[in-house]
Amino acid sequence: MHGNPADARRRWFGVFFLIIAVGMLVWGQTFLKPYLEGLGFIVYWLA
Numbered sequence: 001m002h003g004n005p006a007d008a009r010r011r012w013f014g015v016f017f018l019i020i021a022v023g024m025l026v027w028g029q030t031f032l033k034p035y036l037e038g039l040g041f042i043v044y045w046l047a
Helices: 005-029 039-046
Strands: none
Touching: 005 039
């Protein structure tokens, strides 16, 4: 019922990276939008 520690760790990493992705989306579409042009745009979204 409790699963093993590897499953829990994998879930936490998944949640962590989803939070990072949402944060990058919000920042990229609001605060950083005026600065993300050309190559900077591509590099930011590939990160």
